[in-house]
Amino acid sequence: MTDLETYRFPSGLHLLRRWQAEEPQAKKEMKQFFDAAIAGEFDENFKELASANKVHSTASVHMLGLALLHDLYGIESREYYHEDPYRYVRSNLAVSRLLGISKFYMTWALYAWTCEPLGQTMMYPDKFPPGADPDEILINKDNWRDLKMPDFNTGVPRAIDNILRVTQELTGAAPTLQISAPYSLAADIYGQEPLLADVVNDPENVNALLNHLGDAVLAPWMDHHFEMFPDGWVELSDASGSPFFIGPENCKNMSIRSIRHMLRNKPYSDRVFDNNYRGDFVAEVRNKGRAARRRGAISASKTAGDRAKLQELTDAKVSVNPLFIMRLEADKVDISFYEEQAIERNMPLTVGIGSPEIDRNSIEDLDATKEETAAKARSFVTAIRRVCERVDLPEDNHVGQSWPSHIYFEDVNGQSQFELVELILKEVRGGPEIERKMPQIIVTGEQLIPDQT
Secondary structure, three states: OOOHHHHOOOHHHHHHHHHHOOOHHHHHHHHHHHHHHHOOOOOOHHHOOOOOOOOOEEEOOHHHHHHHHHHHHOOOHHHHHHOOHHHHHHHHHHHHHHHOOOOOOOOOOHHHHHHHHHOOOEEOOOOOOOEEOOOOOOOOOOOHHHOOOOOOOOHHHHHHHHHHHHHHHHHOOOOEEEEEOHHHHHHHHHOHHHHHHHHHHOHHHHHHHHHHHHHHHHHHHHHHHHHHOOOOEEEEEOHHHOHHHHOHHHHHHHHHHHHHHHHOOOOOHHHEEEOOOOOHHHHOOOOOOHHHHOOOOEOOOOOHHHHHHHHHHHHHHHHOOOOOEEEOHHHOEOHHHHHHHHHHHOOOEEEEEOHHHHEHHHOOOHHHHHHHHHHHHHHHHHHHHHHHHHOOOOOOOOOOOOOOOEEEEOOOOOOEOHHHHHHHHHHHHHOOOOOOOOOOEEEEOOEEEEOOO
16 A cells, blocks of 8 residues: 655655656656555545645646656546546545645636537647637637537536536535636637737627626536535636736726626625736836836836726726635736735735746756745745735635635646745745734723724
């Protein structure tokens, strides 16, 4: 029997580094590890929660799981995602344990899996996640009104329900359905370029299309989800509808507006969130030229006009994510702004580590990158801890919830630089405990009265 304790952080990462280097003995050891995981030997461990008194980590690891299972067993993409939910869930949870991630977060190829049930032609590579075929667009300006609600009891929706059911069984966490938001769904089935052309030339058609996708496809899917899992959550993703791609105003008036439209009068609207709008820096760099975009994180200390625009964009983002403040790598705005916003709004803070930041093929000077990565991670952990100490939080600090929180690896895959992952997690794990906010007590005679000031 394989002992999971053998692979406690950072030993699991060291095995991943040896596997990535194609060491034969590492591949043999890795197969023994996943044989045990898939057989259910680690199931009891998967119920262990992260500490509520420490900054924790979450990660999307489904791409790394696919790379490993393809290498170890020859399992290809379609089989990996569609068949055997126990194998899928146990593999992803085991990958998280190997990495040293302290809070589980179950993910899949959500953009592809949102448009596949509608009839979109898909591409399933052997060892990479599926995607919509850009040469075979499903709808156009003449026929999008004919798009109907899919069957949620077959195909992809059924596969997702099975994954969520098993995840809840093994971890105890309330299931989170991950699907595209209306704009990103439109980009996949209408085409990025035609949609962008309509954003400029026919915005009324865009808004009508987004409303239809929300009302006819996504809202019924959410209805189905909450019927199956009344304590669940829905995480919408809308990278294509982000400020970085369509500008802050279009993001607010099309992407975010369509989510609010879709959630009108829904009793579960407070359990639906979109946390991946990216490119906040564009709210601050209008008329500043390309050079401003290349300087890295932009300070939160800007002119009043710049700050007002960033504040307006944040207000809009919070309107569709009331759960936490998110800072993604692609936002390029200094962490201090997000720390300040979280404290002012009395919300938790989550900080994303982008895939490019840990991509081993993009690193020119590893030593310099290590130093920079450790420093950034340290600043992120410090900001998150300060937020935790100043805002109102549940006793468990959300460690039992199935959505991303604290330090969030946006994508870990077979090409990730595991030394950098280890450095980041050392900062997460090595920080001091959170000193939780407590009400002051005023003693008056025989009574203890909480200070309400």
